[in-house]
Amino acid sequence: MTYKSIMRQLKRLGDSDKAAHAQRFFKTGPGEYGEGDRFLGIRVPPLRQLARQHRSLAIDECEQLLHSEWHEARLLALLILVGQFQHAEPAEQRLIYRFYLANTKHINSWDLVDTSAHPIIGGWLSERSRKPLHKLARSKLLWERRIAMMATYHFIKRNDFDETLQLAEKLLADPEDLIHKVVGWMLREIGKRDQQTELRFLRKHHLQMPRTMLRYAIEKFPPTERKQILAG
16 A cells, blocks of 8 residues: 555545544644644544554655644554554664654644554663653653653553653643643553552642643542642
């Protein structure tokens, strides 16, 4: 299959009503985080099915999908790359990892990041130096900072929390709501596995944490405890 033939498949699956809803949901208006993004109107399950169908797609064809103006084409490219990475030998995984980092400006929405950063970036760095994550966390690009934090979900699932906590501390003063949300989410995921580790972080930093970050982090706490924490 080629980029052009896959785009024909995507356009056949498109739905204008769903596309209009997605335009609103993903904040594509002037000044919003998804400004100018375009949607065909395709749900995620059909895209996952297509990704399985095209798992052997050449990386240059994936690149064309990832550079597409259509959100669903970019998501499909990332789903394909995740599938390839998970079944690849280390040499091919390295190629996918480097390709991903070379194309972060096209991984430009929270769902694109959240689908792909932890299996690819987290997966590659799991047994390697995590310094690239700290570089991403200092980026001016919102999506690279979110990639850094989201990649640590791979470590959290293996009860490895150190990198998440270090990056969370660095991102406490981040100006973007989408960073506040992902940091709070990852802290919550730590708490599901080790609540005392999350509580130690909250005791130290809750007064500096943006409200959204804090709310996400304590979402699963008992109501009384949530109220106490929010009250300081």
